[in-house]
């Protein structure tokens with residue numbers, strides 16, 4: 001009988017915190033094992049990620065990408081599907097943004113910029129359409145098809161960037177620079193509009209987009225009829241059919257939204273930072289999104305928090321690798337791996353015990 | 369005299385604000401069949417779950433055969449000789465009977481030895497209790513009654529002396545019920561102790577030695593079955609006298625609402641499930657469909673409700689021919705005033721993970737009353753659910769509680785409230801009172817009859833023959849996907865119906881529709 005409940009603050013607050021603490025403990029052991037001081041390492045990481053405007057800017061810049069890809073996974077998950085193609089959809093989002101930016105450079109920015117953002121979302125959605133259609137109408141498993149589409153996206157991008165879209169005269173696989181009207185302002189530029197000075201980092205307007213996207217997903221899933229249909233299909237497809245909700249239609253719609261969100265990740269990297277389309281710009285953010293969504297329990301609020309945690313890990317990890325030559329980049333990946341392991345994959349490992357402890361303390365009997 | 373097989377004393381259990389068991393004590397003598405009855409949500413399943421170690425009681429003690437026992441997990445319960453047969457069978461569908469019974473007792477890396485040991489035990493038990501089950505049959509090919517026997521055998525092979533059966537007859541045909549009861553008596557005569565939870569007083573009278581009654585979390589009494597009557601038990605359960613018979617005036621049928629002609633349905637494998645069914649339902653009448661479950665009733669309901677595509681035939685609603693499997697999907701049909709209470713509430717009628725209020729708008733989530741444009745107005749949804757819960761006396765009346773946490777009968781009331789409160793022109797209703805207590809049955813029957821008297825058309829499918837005969841103005845009998853006969857309830861009897869249900873044509877006169 002799984003029909004048992006513990007209060008939300010316990011399952012959504014204490015349990016993830018304990019999981020993260022255990023992950024850091026395990027990572028600390030590894031750090032100690034190679035002869036470094038784990039406490040010092042943690043300090044460097046946290047200071048590097050949160051201790052300065054510079055560090056914070058980078059942390060939030062990474063966070064932005066993870067929010068988009070995490071939300072993408074979550075929306076598909078609510079419809080009962082595991083979209084692990086965020087990586088490919090984000091790459092295509094970059095292509096969509098670049099196509100708009102390069103083909104309509106004469107437009108004024110109030111037109112061009114929104115079109116570029118839409119182009120990113122539309123291309124991400126388009127890239128998931130075939131897997132979504134095959135899943136809905138042919139039952140081809142979305143996990144397999146989206147993995148394949150990740151490879152296709154990566155190779156397609158390479159082909160375009162060394163061929164048709166390559167900037168003339170350049171040796172690198174990249175397009176020409178976009179006109180300024182097609183790029184997002186950096187946070188320090190925006191601060192300057194209000195006569196504030198902050199350190200220049202890659203953090204840009206798309207961070208605000210990411211927060212808005214989280215609000216959008218929350219409203220969509222819990223406050224709209226479509227969200228209700230998505231959750232019904234995800235939880236009980238037979239009940240959906242009975243209710244007159246078409247699981248096929250909803251599957252396709254939910255996955256298109258998911259792909260669109262993944263595509264928006266490109267606004268951060270391509271429209272915000274690079275100002276041109278480059279190869280492999282997603283740098284694994286699509287996959288981190290899976291861990292972020294799992295850890296955030298597919299709730300936008302949790303996803304924003306989890307994305308920040310991974311932002312801290314990325315930025316703090318980079319600082320740590322820089323400060324402590326013994327701790328290499330690979331070590332940082334190990335630490336991230338622990339977080340994914342304990343907070344994502346093993347998220348239930350301590351949940352029962354914590355619930356039992358809570359029950360003992362309060363005299364109520366619950367289980368998570 | 370030996371000590372009682374089970375002595376539960378002062379069992380207390382709360383779920384948040386719900387006091388599911390309030391200082392409950394219950395004694396069950398060895399070698400008896402003991403009934404446990406009570407309204408929906410009275411706490412029967414909770415009490416049995418505590419006995420079987422699913423839940424830990426907040427306080428109270430359990431003694432098995434006079435020995436105080438600490439039962440914390442089902443493993444403890446099995447160790448103490450307690451076995452449980454769940455209403456929803458816990459069998460692996462693709463395994464054979466032997467493989468299922470062997471689960472948890474495979475006996476080493478290779479399963480051959482465990483299998484032969486289990487096979488021997490199975491043979492001995494089947495022989496001792498007259499249960500014939502083919503040990504090599506694959507479980508998904510067995511009938512419901514046989515599945516239940518496998519569950520019972522599973523418990524016995526594990527050495528159970530005490531068997532708990534939670535609503536074991538809800539899914540059985542009348543014949544299967546009889547077989548089960550013969551078996552239970554025999555087990556009790558051999559010294560086993562049986563606890564049976566049920567809502568059917570007839571069965572309590574037929575098979576039990578004593579019966580305990582729960583009301584709102586408390587034990588209100590234990591009586592000797594031979595010293596009581598269904599009416600007395602009902603009064604103990606509900607706290608007032610309950611109408612055990614349905615009272616209804618004559619029907620006043622008006623124009624045809626549902627007109628089904630030559631409706632034929634095939635399943636995914638192409639097997640004919642519904643064979644040229646032809647009938648009509650008029651406004652202001654209840655047409656009942658009787659039959660052993662699995663004879664095409666589900667397919668009939670689902671096809672009319674727009675969930676299945678027919679292979680042939682036509683359906684007209686209010687004189688308009690429906691575009692079955694095309695434009696007339698469940699949503700379009702609801703707009704035309706068709707409402708549908710599905711037979712299996714867990715599979716289709718509810719989303720167990722949703723809060724009750726969300727389950728209560730399943731299929732109505734697009735109605736304008738629940739929000740503007742694409743948005744759902746949570747306050748409106750909650751308010752609507754509170755209203756429905758009040759009018760159907762759903763307990764606890766908490767619209768934010770997860771659907772899965774309501775007792776079976778209360779879940780059913782949520783589905784009924786959702787469909788009936790929407791003022792249907794045609795109501796399709798499958799198994800309206802499965803798992804529902806007698807107080808609620810009385811209430812549900814009244815609502816169905818009130819609907820009829822308000823000039824609505826009702827098509828009722830139930831495997832409870834008594835229910836079909838009591839409610840319907842006309843009864844159609846189905847067997848093997850065909851409609852094998854039509855009767856007026858006053859012109860037939862159980863024997864006549866039984867023959868029709870078995871597909872044997874009977875020479876009783878057919879009544880004009």
Ligand SMILES: Nc1ncnc2c1ncn2[C@@H]1O[C@H](COP(=O)(O)OP(=O)(O)OP(=O)(O)O)[C@@H](O)[C@H]1O
Pocket residue numbers: 003004005383384386387388406407408409410411412413414415763764773774775776777778803805
């Ligand atoms: N895990 C749970 N969490 C919260 N409430 C629960 C839980 N399990 C049961 N309840 C509540 O406890 C009460 C008793 O439920 P129980 O299932 O024991 O009733 P029941 O007598 O078996 O009813 P029915 O005849 O409908 O099956 C109900 O109000 C139910 O909603």
Ligand SMILES: [Mg+2]
Pocket residue numbers: 412413414775776
């Ligand atoms: Mg129950």
